[in-house]
Amino acid sequence: MKGNxxxxxxxxxxxxxxxxxxxxxxxxxxxxxxxxxxxxDPNFHSKVxxxxxxxxxxxxGCGSSREHAPIALSHSGIKAVLALSFARIFYRNAxxxxxxxxxxxxxxxxxxxxxxxxVDIDISANEIKNLTKNQTYKMKPFSEIIGKIIAAGxxxxxxxxxx
Amino acid sequence: MNIVEKILARAxxxxxxxxxxxxxxxxDKVMVHDVSGPGVIKVFDKLRKEGILIDKLWDPxxxxxxxxxxxxxxxxxxxxxxxxxxxxxxxxxIEKHFKYGMGQYGICHTISHEEAMVxxxxxYVGGDSHTNTTGALGSFACGLGHTDxxxxxxxGKIWFKVPExxxxxxxxxxxxxxxxKDLILKIIGEIGTDGGAYKTMQFxxxxxxxxxxESRLTMCNMTTEAGAKNxxxxxxxxxxxxxxxxxxxxxxxxxxxxxxxxxxxxxxxxSEMEPIVAKPFSPENVTIVREAPNVExxxxxxxxxxxxxxEDLVAAAKxxxxxxxxxxTEILPAAISIYKRAMETGLLKIFLxxxxxxxxxxxxxxxGAHMGVLAKDEICISTTNRNFxxxxxxxESQTYLASPLVAAASAVTGKxxxxxxxx
Numbered sequence: 001m002k003g004n005x006x007x008x009x010x011x012x013x014x015x016x017x018x019x020x021x022x023x024x025x026x027x028x029x030x031x032x033x034x035x036x037x038x039x040x041d042p043n044f045h046s047k048v049x050x051x052x053x054x055x056x057x058x059x060x061g062c063g064s065s066r067e068h069a070p071i072a073l074s075h076s077g078i079k080a081v082l083a084l085s086f087a088r089i090f091y092r093n094a095x096x097x098x099x100x101x102x103x104x105x106x107x108x109x110x111x112x113x114x115x116x117x118x119v120d121i122d123i124s125a126n127e128i129k130n131l132t133k134n135q136t137y138k139m140k141p142f143s144e145i146i147g148k149i150i151a152a153g154x155x156x157x158x159x160x161x162x163x
Numbered sequence: 164m165n166i167v168e169k170i171l172a173r174a175x176x177x178x179x180x181x182x183x184x185x186x187x188x189x190x191d192k193v194m195v196h197d198v199s200g201p202g203v204i205k206v207f208d209k210l211r212k213e214g215i216l217i218d219k220l221w222d223p224x225x226x227x228x229x230x231x232x233x234x235x236x237x238x239x240x241x242x243x244x245x246x247x248x249x250x251x252x253x254x255x256x257i258e259k260h261f262k263y264g265m266g267q268y269g270i271c272h273t274i275s276h277e278e279a280m281v282x283x284x285x286x287y288v289g290g291d292s293h294t295n296t297t298g299a300l301g302s303f304a305c306g307l308g309h310t311d312x313x314x315x316x317x318x319g320k321i322w323f324k325v326p327e328x329x330x331x332x333x334x335x336x337x338x339x340x341x342x343x344k345d346l347i348l349k350i351i352g353e354i355g356t357d358g359g360a361y362k363t364m365q366f367x368x369x370x371x372x373x374x375x376x377e378s379r380l381t382m383c384n385m386t387t388e389a390g391a392k393n394x395x396x397x398x399x400x401x402x403x404x405x406x407x408x409x410x411x412x413x414x415x416x417x418x419x420x421x422x423x424x425x426x427x428x429x430x431x432x433x434s435e436m437e438p439i440v441a442k443p444f445s446p447e448n449v450t451i452v453r454e455a456p457n458v459e460x461x462x463x464x465x466x467x468x469x470x471x472x473x474e475d476l477v478a479a480a481k482x483x484x485x486x487x488x489x490x491x492t493e494i495l496p497a498a499i500s501i502y503k504r505a506m507e508t509g510l511l512k513i514f515l516x517x518x519x520x521x522x523x524x525x526x527x528x529x530x531g532a533h534m535g536v537l538a539k540d541e542i543c544i545s546t547t548n549r550n551f552x553x554x555x556x557x558x559e560s561q562t563y564l565a566s567p568l569v570a571a572a573s574a575v576t577g578k579x580x581x582x583x584x585x586x
Binding site: 012014016017020021022024025026027039040058059062063064065066067068070085087088089092093096097143144145154155156160 | 185187197198199201202204205206210215232233237240241244290291292294306307308309310311313314322324356357360361390392445530531532536549551552553554558
């Protein structure tokens, strides 16, 4: 899966900036997308393209359980978030709702990938290729259940009884 | 096994579980509110489009519904969400729906204990991150998103990775000027906003034994701000009495084994504790109140599931009795039952005499929704739980998180004030 990077070189990007609390009453996915990242980067909506990835530091998505956060990013066109670590509810919302892929990276990828770089995420090889800089980084493999839910296309399509 | 492992083993039909095991746990109780409810309805709509039949819930008697974030309806979108929620509970036969304007209602986490909706030993999930609060009753209480809650509503179970448990031990009784809020802020300052990520934070020791159930609720409530999966306290006689006084008597007290394992143990000496604030813009950005910046405050906010329980109002009243506030101060009891008790015991009169505006139960400005949100450059001291940029309003407003004692003392002086330093 290929995409271009929008980089936020900071830790603890919280759900209050991903989608501010005043929009919690909104359940129209397209409208939520217009407010994505509004608390941190008011230009996000104009610059994001379908298929882009976000790159960030540790504890991405900390704060609330609002599924609005992965929904707003996903409906903005974001297909994956690459981060040093994720807050747990954001992570499972992203996976269980099949909104986007949460990819845990190491510092080599965090430091090596720049804004605008084109990268190719290869889940089967647990690798991220930076096509712009011709570098390759390891991604942390998904745990068994996460891998299965992603492969199924979300929690509702995953059949635990067939394991 | 520790208490969480025992609860999760029981809920998943296993004789034992260990950290990192992936289980499907049978859920005992599930909660949605006026934000997650419409979110769940949206998931149901999506599933219907995919041809999945949704004509009934797994067990409507195990579901309860709160109206809290945008109530009383702030404007028409919120009003429509409340209508959607009412139609939803009617359609699926959910009887426990706490509606504003119809007797008892309040913030979902407050209702969970005020109305004894959750019992010790139960697996309780809610469509809100602060669902962790209710672990203070000895339950496994964990927040989930809309998709996961929708899954629980239809299937009665959900997957969990069994968490490892960090044990926080408080030795001795907290001094009178220090509240549970100060202790949990200190802990978050120490371990950070991801220090408890994916883990259980369990509280115990003589200081926790001494604490009221409401103080333990404050501790568990803000495990969310440390990123924890849940917070928990082993249930004791205080929990039994608390629940019995609310009409609940049929429950089992699950406790950890004597040889229970914890990934890490932290110890605190209660006598060394000080009032603490978390400065903008993170709950981990803590300092003791006497070393806090000398800023001119615009507002004091005493509200939310974290800081507007009955004992929080008692603490604020202790400070505000016979004094006047110097800055805008709002007090919003977290449930009607608390509001009523505060009226009966004279707390509301103390607040009104001090110049405070007393509002209805609502999440309100805590999450920047409505009713007292902050303007650009405004600085607020608040008994709430988060102070990320824009949390309570404008992106350039600032929030200091504090205990009700500190928020009330600061309301009197207009500066961040240790309650011991009030004239």
